[in-house]
Amino acid sequence: MEHDPFKWGRPDNATYGDYDYRISNAKNTEFPSMHTQQPIVTGTSVIAIKYKNGIVMAADNLGSYGSLARFSNIERLIPVGKDTVVGISGDISDLQYIERALDELEVENDYDGASHPFKANHIHEYLNKLLYQRRSKLNPLWNAVVVAGINSDNEPFLAHNDLLGVQFSSPTLATGFGAHLAIPLLRKVADKEEDVAHVTKEQAREAILQSMKVLFYRDARSSNRFSLVTIDKDTGISFEKDLKVENMSWKYAETIKGYGNLQKF
């Protein structure tokens, strides 16, 4: 028998001649190194809106592999501490990486006693630094991230962050298709920061549900199953999981003109 373990599992020298080590030492010389060029398994829109006392945010549970609805149970709303929920769209493996990074952050923050919990603005700052650092290494985390929660002044906080390290804040936020389809609907409820004071939790929730329905109608990478979270500065975080888009209508749109059967070429 062959007693050198390094020679095990290789073609037998006696039969095939000496192993050509150039094979195992070969390098792919076409590219110096390769980083993420595209997302693989993806999650679609995250949508969120501020109301007087907090924020409502939602994201569906689908993980798409291209156009294939590959996973139907992906949770994309990630709680961080008692005041923050991070909603993530884009690459799901990068989502999981961010999830672990945030979990580690929480554990490490408690090393020096639990008297300095992270607030939503701290988490947003950290994620921005993480995403920007990765894009500067030309190895981005392929996500758009919405940070929703309560900030260090105990006020509702809502901010956006993406794979380029771009950050901004608005009373209504949506990623992906939601930025086109949901934002106009949400802005009907809260257009500017000063409108937020007049928006109730119920109005905000209704606007989110309506937007999730429109997104399911129009976004071919969405599903009708979703999670919704309400972050209230008085009552804290409350999750609603396994929600379904309801009261849909798939009737023939006979009164709609301009496309379909009346389309003139």
Add this chain to the structure above:
Amino acid sequence: MFRNNYDSDAVTFSPTGRLFQVEYALEAIKQGSAAVGLTSKNNAVLVALKRNAEDLGSYHKKVIKIDDHLAIVLAGLAPDARVLSNFLRTKAMESKMLFNRPISIQKAANLLADKAQQNTQSYGSRPYGVGLLIIGYDESGSHLFEFQPSGNVLKYKANAIGARSQGAKTFLEKNFESFDDLNDAELIKNGVEALRQTLKDSELSTSNTTIAIVGKDGLKIYEDEDVEPFLEQVTVEEEGGDDDAQDGSGDERMEEDGAAQ
């Protein structure tokens, strides 16, 4: 004379489990001039005595600002304190950079403790020869910590380090229970009074006294003529509160105090 074989490095335990090199490092703190730290609910204060090596020399800096909410005062080897404060400044900046929030005082203290511990467990490096009082204000309020070269860091209501600090400690032990509700000026006054207990032949002056105070509005460090109001205030209070007839300047009075101790 008995020769102690167990005190030549920091990696040798004595038969009773002591580390003499570390204990000697603690002695280095007492070579430094005194510093006092004290806290109320809303403020933390440092009052320190500066030394000058010769009459024509400048006074040695005692208080080092770390961040807008955090400062230290040193007693012992000043260069060691500079190493530690540079380290702490880096960590304070890291917290601002990553999270846009000021570093917590407890964390700052723990970081120093862990850095000092390393020098007590390996050959080739010596323990730090400096003691620190750390004051700061963060979301959980005002804080005071004492740092020792052994890697011990403890949270205090009030404390003093450096030469003849026992006098200040005795004063603080007598009075600290009333500190919680004091305003900033009253707290400083108690600090100055505590520091005065450490004096022997000298007196507090604008050139040898440093005062630092931190609260929700940030850190303020008073040096030179800026400390004058606080020194005057104490003197005036004493004159008013003391039954002994006071004549002449505050300086003379302080000499009496010195002799009384």
Add this chain to the structure above:
Amino acid sequence: MTSIGTGYDLSNSIFSPDGRNFQVEYAAKAVENAGTSIGIKCEDGIVFATEKLVSSKLLVSGANKRIQTIDRHIGVVSSGLVPDGRHIVNRGRQESKSYKGIFKQPISIPQIASRLGNYVQVYTTANSVRPFGISTIVGGHDSQGYHLYMIEPSGVYWGYQGIAVGKGRQSAKSELEKLKLPGIKVKDAIKEAAKIIYTAHEDFKDKDFELEMSWISEEFTNGRHEFVPEDLLAEAKKYAEEDEDEDDEDDEDDEDEEMAE
């Protein structure tokens, strides 16, 4: 002591002719002179308690925690050199983080005990470092249930149902044996742990102390390591103090009997 004067006790990692490493034994002396810490494994959880000796009344009571957390599900308490206790916990945190990074799940308690045991052992094998001057109790909850371990300065570690280290370990151990472990509930163990620390404090009668306790329980802390809440701690202290009074009476009786004999 036969060790002194032979020269074999002056450096770590040196064997004496009869095969002993005196520096490790001296490190153990540092533990024997320190406040007592105990760990109890219960049917439904783990309880830690420690006798925190209070060196000054200026210290902030309730601050300066001695029991630490390695990860959410792992608690640690050590007796001996306090800074060494922070060192080993920092290492434990690194190990836990590295394990999580590779296996994407929390490290098990036997794993962390083994890794820390190995780490401590390395500090007995080189003359460039000194051994850890602590005995460390590690306990936690994982997929296999509750576990309790104790690591000695030599790197030796065993699993325990109940363990005590520090100056009062003898009396604490004999009290632990009376509990018939592990047939005890955490809620009862909290009270018994407090009582045991109060009993063990007899060995440090002349010093003030503060009782610090933490626990891990699926039912009460969701499997996390947390400090015992104020109300339970107060209840446990009351139980311990009541019992201490009884014991004092018993002691007096015992003395009478002894004299009669």
